[in-house]
């Protein structure tokens with residue numbers, strides 16, 4: 243196992259540069275993963291015993307360090323992914339914001355509870371329910387938002403009292419390495435590490451960790467879920483999406499065109515919550531397509547929309563584009579591609595339908611297929627006819643009607659007159675339905691509690707002699723027999739069911 247201290251990033255190669263001993267950053271052979279996990283497991287009790295307020299103080303100090311080192315980390319993120327610096331800065335800011343929000347509330351979320359006795363049996367008990375963390379949480383993340391996703395999943399786990407190892411995508415590790423290096427630089431306890439390695443090292447983590455939080459493809463997520471089921475350890479899965487947007491005839495079409503363009507093209511469309519299909523009531527379809535195409539055509543390469551992160555992803559997007567045009571789709575805007583620079587010009591497609599890959603499968607790139615629908619019923623049916631159910635958007639001036647449509651959509655989140663809005667709303671859960679995942683992330687108190695196991699401790703309110711423990715042997719006389727009758731009577735509605 244090689245521990246790295248990046249000591250500044252190598253901007254030219256996007257490969258982490260390391261020295262040998264003493265750092266929070268680990269490049270690893272698969273065989274070293276058990277040792278890494280056992281080191282974290284050994285460090286965990288002290289971290290838990292610090293208490294939530296002390297843990298929150300470490301996270302706040304680290305957030306300050308991140309802010310002091312923002313431009314270096316943002317540069318690494320932009321270099322790894324090719325995304326515009328403005329987008330890299332927003333991605334950087336989200337986890338810092340999350341620290342502020344979660345550190346403020348975690349003490350209240352993790353407070354030990356004392357439920358009142360629910361029945362006669364427990365009248366003499368004082369019961370506490372504490373939230374005890376899973377000792378080692380593995381956070382496995384993809385290349386589209388390497389920094390934001392890694393840190394946003396790690397922060398609540400650390401607040402919960404768990405230790406965390408992040409396995410970033412091997413194509414984009416440097417911003418994550420730079421950020422977690424800060425944890426070490428502020429002198430925080432050794433409970434937060436990076437494992438830089440290929441998919442097989444992620445797989446090795448799944449064998450060792452106590453909770454797996456995964457973001458990425460449905461295929462790998464399913465493999466992880468199966469293994470977690472065999473090991474009986476929990477996992478959270480945030481997987482693919484094919485988010486629909488529904489544009490009603492009464493929508494503000496300028497708002498819808500701009501909002502859907504951003505929803506589809508932010509991060510070059512490499513977002514699980516990207517708008518990937520648009521259904522427009524036919525009365526406004528030509529006008530909407532014209533507005534959308536004009537806006538998409540005005541976006542600037544590099545400043546607004548960057549290249550795709552990997553060549554593999556370029557090939558998927560290009561294949562979807564070729565498949566659509568070969569089957570008769572028309573390009574209303576964009577359409578240029580260049581494999582060498584992994585560039586796909588933001589593209590509006592018309593004349594598309596559900597036989598085409600760009601409408602059925604996750605594209606994860608800057609294509610916007612737009613389809614006319616006769617009415618809202620058809621739009622809802624088509625929107626729901628997908629194996630995915632991450633999020634959706636509805637565009638209408640009638641917000642009440644928008645809410646009614648949202649209630650019929652099979653998606654974990656629905657944004658009315660906006661795209662991606664729920665992703666920034668930490669207090670609400672971001673949960674995929676269907677093939678889009680299990681458990682997701684965020685959700686206020688739930689974001690931290692999901693990394694905990696409840697532990698119930700019962701104790702007598704006052705010392706009792708053994709004869710007063712009514713359920714114990716022997717089953718004679720007044721003890722368990724009478725108690726059973728009284729409990730039945732108390733549970734019954736009506737004297738007829740007392741059974742006396």
Ligand code: NDP
Pocket residue numbers: 382383384385386409410411412413439440441442443444445446448457458459460462463465466480481482483513514555558604605606
């Ligand atoms: P993957 O699901 O393959 O990778 C995500 C993360 O899992 C990476 O860190 C990867 O490591 C790691 N990993 C790979 N195999 C395993 C394994 N067997 N066990 C544990 N961890 C593993 O996503 P891809 O990068 O290959 O993207 C493929 C497709 O997935 C995209 O085209 C897109 O459709 C979708 N996707 C969805 C995302 C989302 O946010 N919902 C994000 C990214 C992709 P390594 O990088 O080293 O291979």
